[in-house]
Amino acid sequence: MSAPAVAAAGVWKYFGDYPALRDVRFELQPGECLALLGRNGAGKTTLLRILGGLSGASKGAVEINGGDVRASETRARIGWLGHSIGLYDELSARENLRTFGALYGVSRAVITEWLEKVNLTHVADAPVREYSRGMRQRLAVARAFQHGPRLLLLDEPFTSLDDKAIALLQGLLAEARASGATIILSTHQIREAMELASKVALLDRGKLVHFGERTEEMLADAGYLYRTYGSAA
Amino acid sequence: MSAPAVAAAGVWKYFGDYPALRDVRFELQPGECLALLGRNGAGKTTLLRILGGLSGASKGAVEINGGDVRASETRARIGWLGHSIGLYDELSARENLRTFGALYGVSRAVITEWLEKVNLTHVADAPVREYSRGMRQRLAVARAFQHGPRLLLLDEPFTSLDDKAIALLQGLLAEARASGATIILSTHQIREAMELASKVALLDRGKLVHFGERTEEMLADAGYLYRTYGSAA
Amino acid sequence: MRRKVILALGAVALPLLLRNLYVIMFLVPDEMEQGPIYRIFYYHLPAFFTAALCYLTAMVTSILYLAKKDPKYDAIAVSATETGLAFAAVNLITGMIWGRISWGIWWAWDPRLTWALICWIMYFGYLMLRSAIDDPTERAKNSAVLSIFASASVAVTWKAIEWWRTQHPGPVLSIRTGGVQKIDPMMEQMLYVNTIALVLLAVIFVLVRLRQEEVQREIDALRRYAHAMN
């Protein structure tokens, strides 16, 4: 049997003496999509950052496809889309994609293709500064997807996006899943997340209080999860 | 008849040559609640800033209760809650409320009352820097509400709040409406907004393409508005 | 346990300091040229040795912190740095008083004086960097790195002194002059004895400060817990 796409084994993260993550452990098989839920400050961003190698766990270990996160080959296969777009305002769309692409070894043809896919070809040489919020978000998606990552880490990707932008992103995510990529996304917009997810995890003050299949109840009722598994407070 | 709470008469706003707002005109009576919708870059934030006196209209005029926005008395009756919380991290909750309160002439007793209302009395003297996201947001709400504004301007107040925080804010907004305050809020989270709103406005690339009562269809179906009034693109 | 250690060290250090003071004031001979003011020397140089020892401790524990990520090392590093700053201040201030009396000015842009000041500012910057970072883990890591940088350039400055003309007296201790006796052996011996006393004092300071640091960390964590409950 092959290694799991993501394996967290007893991950703790301390900020000083305060544990933002407490003994988080789960495994995700390739091709699955995990919706990471939790109230403000539950530790979603912290967990995603550790999975993406942006931050080290204080205790415990994370393995991506059986390898260390900080190994260069592992990171070459991760796509990261954080809260912010991660693009340079003074460079053009094409230059942005090329810069990041160069680090992953993405060819120029692929970049042109992606510009088309997110419908930015006509403005590909204008600086990103002039883009509207929607356009920026689309470019950020292209940036995170262009090297064909096998693991996608997305932190609240739907926040302050309008319906059209959400639709585009959902389409791309479905496509990625179909091609076998693993996806982890954190969000407060439970409805949007449930439509994509195959697994659901609930963090409560750093503890993973629920991890399992997405059920029909969750799809139907946004409050269900918190009521069932969340702490009373 | 008394003056309308908010009146925008042919407001244009140019950023360079680009018109972010194009001839926006509407009137809102006291006690109404307007949900301001629109895709990314439609001009919602720009409009709210002009209504709050943070930014001047390039053409056209805005009147609040029949007065100029930049008149000191008018602004004393406005409550502003932007994307960011508008609080000083190094000051305590009480100091924050006192500082802004002093500009509006809010008494200490009222501030203590508000600290209780948003459930922050026990940490009122700790610096805001140490607060969790939920606590900060609650304090920001107290800051915007403490002087009993007659007009509330809220820019995407529900963004990246969890269910509990949203409930608190909705409660306070309902209370404010009951006491006769006028509310304008911009948002992408159509469902949450519809539960509060009495009027709905849709901006499309700077044009006000719809302004009217909130109907039952809108409450039931989030996509209805865009499909009916939005442009095809 | 640590309390007892502190008390025991205190019981040794305090009498020793008092005895040294007595000896310095009344027993050691006057210096030929300078008269009584030279006695400040018995604090001037030992204070610097103590400070240097503290900086060294800070460097070692900083490296250990980066290797092991154990907050204990970070706590020792701050405590040592703060203590070191205090003793370096004693060195600077006694030097300035001395200079005022024997050179007639408070300060000269002499390399050794200047480097002493640079070190002081550098470690003061270390403390400021700490106070500016909120996240304790990040604070520990970044300041550990800065401490290593600082100590590296202290070493560079140490070497640089050798290439420079200087108004400040050169090495006098026989261990640094290669066995040449430049001062009275009794003076030199007294110097070592007082160094021991000051180092003992520094150890006490570090231990007390360490306790404070640990309590502070606990309070921080509890406060975060309390806030997370909301």
Next chain:
Amino acid sequence: MTMLRHAAVVAAKDLRSEFRTKESINSTMSFSVVILLLFAFAFDPSPDMIAEFGGGLLWIVFVFAGALIVNRAFARELPNDCIDVLVSSPASGASLFLGKAAAAFVLLYGIECICLPVFGILYNVTWWRSLGGLLGVLALGTWAMACVGVFISALTVNLRLREVMLPMLVYPVLIPAILPAMMLTNTLLTGQPMPSDFMVWLRLLAGFNIMFTTLSVYLAETILVR
């Protein structure tokens, strides 16, 4: 009246945040000492050089430290967009400006008063001979820095290159105020009898202050309401 009350609220708030963390005071102080150190290395100054250029040296240090302080005046409002809340409040643009300038003045003046003895010790200068006059000149020059600096900091606060742009714009504007301040300080430090052009310099400095204060107060609202 209301304007001054609002200004006082803003100034008190700024000072309270500064004294809460003491960060910018501490770091500006040590920065000043570091600059003094750098100069000592670069110029290896002899006593008679100091007598001649002491005032210039001192003001150069103040000007560099000043850029750091005034840069914070509006930058302080950036993290949580507090400036939006202030502008939307009943306080006018002029009172916001005055409050911030007053806070910057107090901070800078305090730092200068501490730097003065340090400077005296390090460069061996007897600075207390005409202390009253010196403090007066410092106050005038400092208000010029605070006023012009805070105003330009309002202009540049949203630029990407705030840290670079601010000093670049402030220094040239300030030169007509700093030059007299340097001259006057030199005279006062050496304790010589006042030369005939003393009053000319003083008048130039005061005139600069009056002109730029008026101008800034008048234009503040335009700058702050974008």
Next chain:
Amino acid sequence: MTMLRHAAVVAAKDLRSEFRTKESINSTMSFSVVILLLFAFAFDPSPDMIAEFGGGLLWIVFVFAGALIVNRAFARELPNDCIDVLVSSPASGASLFLGKAAAAFVLLYGIECICLPVFGILYNVTWWRSLGGLLGVLALGTWAMACVGVFISALTVNLRLREVMLPMLVYPVLIPAILPAMMLTNTLLTGQPMPSDFMVWLRLLAGFNIMFTTLSVYLAETILVR
């Protein structure tokens, strides 16, 4: 090899953004000229003073300009959290550091090469007498600034008081490199025969560079992965 390739990508990106807007180049340039002017006002230097302190003056200007440039090295990544994307990419921390230091070096070196003739004109100095040596010394000193500065800019990038803290922390660490650079520049500017301690200074400068480059490359990953 991969490391150098990644570093080159990062450096090219940084330089491209700088040259796209030319803002920080222009403003740092004008800042340097403004400082040169300020010094001219403050010290009114005579020709033989310049002969003695020319190198010191020049390096003071470079050091001030340098703080502005290196401050941007990581601050540039702040607006859209680009640093997260870079760290999550296959590029190692060391290669990110090297890339940024290289870009800062190129910018600073360019600015210095333009400042040199300006300095020559303003202060009437014949700077081209031993140009090769001068350019070499400039390069060594500039690398020291770029390397230490960029590294400490990574330490301070998230601080509220970045603009103040960075120079305050960088300058003292840099002094052992700047001092030899000043000495060497002085010698080269006056065109005198090399004094005996020339090689000592040069070795000190080179040693500083080697030591801090090694240290920074080694520690970069630790700092960047938070």
